[in-house]
């Protein structure tokens with residue numbers, strides 16, 4: 379967390395040789411997410427400052443991001459509801475995968491506090507966000523036929539569908555290499 383206060387908003391990726399050419403993937407992703415969120419708030423009518431944002435803005439933001447999602451989430455009326463690998467295309471919407479949203483919220487929660495927000499008022503840590511994520515998780519696991527089961531992972535089993543899951547669960551236990 380303590381980055382020495384030398385973080386210029388315009389200079390990253392540029393001048394500082396000590397900070398290596400590339401910030402960690404997590405750090406740059408976090409910065410991108412934070413900028414996107416700030417942009418989203420500024421585009422609201424009326425515009426909202428980051429200091430005024432609350433959990434409902436965060437929920438709006440996550441719903442807004444769904445339009446850029448790449449995860450097919452079948453509606454209950456779809457023939458492929460509950461099928462992990464449908465044999466044919468369908469018209470169900472694409473959404474942000476639960477694992478992506480979960481990781482996103484983790485990064486923004488950290489970014490909020492790094493940008494001066496207090497932990498007590500952190501909208502990303504609010505219970506409504508947790509509830510929303512839990513609903514998304516349940517809904518998507520049913521619709522896609524993919525159980526998001528954190529506990530057991532068979533050793534040696536191919537880890538395909540569990541990739542995003544393990545990413546996001548490690549983000550909350552924060553094994554992040556801060557430099």
Ligand SMILES: [Zn+2]
Pocket residue numbers: 451452453456457458459468469470
């Ligand atoms: Zn479908």
